[in-house]
Amino acid sequence: MLTLGxxxxxxxxxxxxxxxxxxxxxxxxxxxxxPKVCVGSPVNxxxxxxxxxxxxxxxxxxxxxxxxxxxxxxxxxFTYSQPGSYTILQGGSGGGSGTGTIACQVVTVLALDAIxxxxxxxxxxxxxxxxxxxxxxxxxxYVIRWGDGAVEExxxxxxxxxxxxxxxxxxxxxxxxxxxxxxxxxxxxxxxxPPTIQPVTLVAAATQPAIIALTTISDxxxxxxxxxxxxxxxxxxxxxxxxxxxxxxxxxxxGAFTVQTDxxxxxxxxxxxxxGCTNNTTRSDEVCSLVLDAKAANKQNDLSWQPYxxxxxxxxxxxxxxISRNGAxxxxxxxxxxxxxxxxxNTIICGDSYCYKLEARIQGVAEAxxxxxxxxxxxxxGDAPGEVGNVIVSVEDGRPRLITMPPPTIGSxxxxxxxxxxxxxxxxxxxxxxxxxxxxxxxxxxxxxxAGSYCYQVVYQTSCGLSSSPSKPVCTIFLESKSSSxxxxxxxxxxxxxxxxxxxxxxxDSINGSNGAQYPVGKTTRFEPDPNDPNLQQQRYRIxxxxxxxxxxYSNFFRFQRDVKIFVPEAFTPNGDGVNDELLAKGxxxxxxxxxxxxxxxxxxxxxxxxxQGWNGTTKGQPAPAGQYMYRIEVxxxxxxxxxxxxxxxxxx
Numbered sequence: 001m002l003t004l005g006x007x008x009x010x011x012x013x014x015x016x017x018x019x020x021x022x023x024x025x026x027x028x029x030x031x032x033x034x035p036k037v038c039v040g041s042p043v044n045x046x047x048x049x050x051x052x053x054x055x056x057x058x059x060x061x062x063x064x065x066x067x068x069x070x071x072x073x074x075x076x077x078f079t080y081s082q083p084g085s086y087t088i089l090q091g092g093s094g095g096g097s098g099t100g101t102i103a104c105q106v107v108t109v110l111a112l113d114a115i116x117x118x119x120x121x122x123x124x125x126x127x128x129x130x131x132x133x134x135x136x137x138x139x140x141x142y143v144i145r146w147g148d149g150a151v152e153e154x155x156x157x158x159x160x161x162x163x164x165x166x167x168x169x170x171x172x173x174x175x176x177x178x179x180x181x182x183x184x185x186x187x188x189x190x191x192x193x194p195p196t197i198q199p200v201t202l203v204a205a206a207t208q209p210a211i212i213a214l215t216t217i218s219d220x221x222x223x224x225x226x227x228x229x230x231x232x233x234x235x236x237x238x239x240x241x242x243x244x245x246x247x248x249x250x251x252x253x254x255g256a257f258t259v260q261t262d263x264x265x266x267x268x269x270x271x272x273x274x275x276g277c278t279n280n281t282t283r284s285d286e287v288c289s290l291v292l293d294a295k296a297a298n299k300q301n302d303l304s305w306q307p308y309x310x311x312x313x314x315x316x317x318x319x320x321x322x323i324s325r326n327g328a329x330x331x332x333x334x335x336x337x338x339x340x341x342x343x344x345x346n347t348i349i350c351g352d353s354y355c356y357k358l359e360a361r362i363q364g365v366a367e368a369x370x371x372x373x374x375x376x377x378x379x380x381x382g383d384a385p386g387e388v389g390n391v392i393v394s395v396e397d398g399r400p401r402l403i404t405m406p407p408p409t410i411g412s413x414x415x416x417x418x419x420x421x422x423x424x425x426x427x428x429x430x431x432x433x434x435x436x437x438x439x440x441x442x443x444x445x446x447x448x449x450x451a452g453s454y455c456y457q458v459v460y461q462t463s464c465g466l467s468s469s470p471s472k473p474v475c476t477i478f479l480e481s482k483s484s485s486x487x488x489x490x491x492x493x494x495x496x497x498x499x500x501x502x503x504x505x506x507x508x509d510s511i512n513g514s515n516g517a518q519y520p521v522g523k524t525t526r527f528e529p530d531p532n533d534p535n536l537q538q539q540r541y542r543i544x545x546x547x548x549x550x551x552x553x554y555s556n557f558f559r560f561q562r563d564v565k566i567f568v569p570e571a572f573t574p575n576g577d578g579v580n581d582e583l584l585a586k587g588x589x590x591x592x593x594x595x596x597x598x599x600x601x602x603x604x605x606x607x608x609x610x611x612x613q614g615w616n617g618t619t620k621g622q623p624a625p626a627g628q629y630m631y632r633i634e635v636x637x638x639x640x641x642x643x644x645x646x647x648x649x650x651x652x653x
Contacts, residue, residue: 043059057089083111118198164277179196212226217258217263222263267288353379382464386408391403391472402456418436423457489525502522505527566633583617585614591637592635602630628648
């Protein structure tokens with residue numbers, strides 16, 4: 001290392017505080033071999049004039065230091081480790097220009113960052129290079145070596161368009177692709193980046209993918225096994241409302257998908273190949289699931305399903321159905337696609353469990369095996385119960401109580417279940433409300449007998465699942481009032497198979513203590529209490545129904561109430577002839593009574609609180625004058641409701 005002092009020039013050089021390259025007092029001179037150089041490549045000083053002596057150099061002048069602070073070296077070559085723009089400072093003497101010279105040259109040091117990229121293998125032995133734009137740098141050109149001897153030079157714009165290359169059949173199956181950036185050109189490079197290498201496994205032209213198995217594994221899950229060409233990506237599609245949509249599940253080569261779906265309904269699927277180089281796709285044959293149903297019947301199990309719904313063609317054929325029972329084939333093969341039922345009557349044992357699966361085989365690009373979910377039933381084998389005997393329903397303690405007679409074929413020691421169904425009214429739909437073990441009676445705690453009639457049916461079921469025919473419906477008698485003059489009830493029978501013989505209206509309670517009074521009404525379904533009976537404003541009733549065999553059923557209790565009634569004549573004649581001598585108000589359903597009579601001046605001339613005592617036409621012991629008088633009657637009825645009646649009456653003499 002040497003400085004200007006060591007060259008005995010320091011005293012002759014002015015001290016400057018600015019960039020010494022700008023307007024130096026004495027100009028030196030030199031050249032470099034190249035104005036641009038890459039990181040790691042040397043820059044060399046060339047062509048120094050002969051008239052300069054004692055020249056030294058600083059290859060990284062900061063542009064601000066004064067010349068006396070700058071370290072110079074006689075070295076004429078330097079290698080930069082970081083990219084950027086650098087100033088090379090020359091200091092020397094001689095040349096007749098003075099005792100000191102300065103010269104500067106700027107060199108650009110270029111970055112050599114590696115280029116990052118991804119390779120996508122595509123169908124037909126094709127590969128695509130996708131560069132990361134941020135790593136392309138400022139290279140002048142880019143070179144792709146495809147690994148089969150092919151070399152391509154690309155511009156930056158071309159690199160951003162994902163260049164692709166197709167390999168011939170003789171190329172390696174797993175070539176190594178390299179990409180490098182070059183300053184200059186491929187034929188005259190200044191320098192280049194280190195190559196980035198990515199291997200790729202080529203994919204042949206894709207054959208049609210195939211679903212080889214579709215298995216329903218639960219009520220909400222389906223498993224799909226598939227195959228396709230090695231390295232080819234596929235996506236699973238599912239039919240929804242008649243249109244195939246992607247499920248988002250992808251695979252390569254061969255594998256399996258599990259789909260969460262409503263597997264109790266038929267579901268259809270396809271595979272679609274995915275190609276990163278082109279938009280060309282290939283679809284598999286459509287494959288659809290099977291949904292099997294099984295019901296136990298006496299001495300056989302009945303299976304049913306929808307016919308296979310996948311699309312068939314000249315190249316996709318339905319082969320057969322096959323049923324398995326408890327894991328073993330049964331019933332042979334069913335070659336008609338439209339077959340939808342099968343009856344298994346092969347040694348069915350009461351209470352044994354029988355589990356079935358349905359399999360269909362479809363021949364297309366590959367054979368697809370479609371398997372339903374497993375369904376199980378318990379076997380039935382025996383004699384069905386006979387007809388249900390007598391059934392009676394009656395309202396007791398505010399709840400319907402059902403009494404039945406089991407079929408005569410069910411013995412006292414047999415195991416059986418009493419199934420009770422209920423409907424709201426005779427036109428309602430029956431729904432099961434109870435399953436009672438070895439019972440013949442049922443009390444319905446969830447029925448409101450004051451709201452309407454309830455009808456019941458009974459079925460007896462043996463331990464093997466055989467059921468009697470439903471009994472004839474029996475209905476509770478619902479007592480209500482449809483008008484202000486009486487009570488009404490429905491005509492539906494509470495007996496089966498018996499018929500109704502007659503009705504009796506029973507007074508349950510009343511204000512006059514007539515508990516237990518009964519009024520036979522035959523088969524009429526309406527009863528009107530005596531409208532003139534002042535004690536019958538309200539009473540509690542129920543209906544007693546008798547069958548043709550003497551069975552009894554009761555309705556709900558119902559309290560019937562009528563409004564108060566007051567009758568006042570328009571005139572009276574207090575002449576002592578015994579006819580209409582008093583103004584007497586007559587009322588029905590009256591509890592408390594007050595009547596006041598007023599003359600035409602509004603003066604009270606008579607008042608009474610007796611329902612049986614009227615005005616005899618006198619006031620203060622003297623006959624009142626003939627003419628018009630006003631009355632006001634106030635009553636409180638048996639329901640504790642007050643009624644006021646006013647009007648005019650004519651006194652005649």
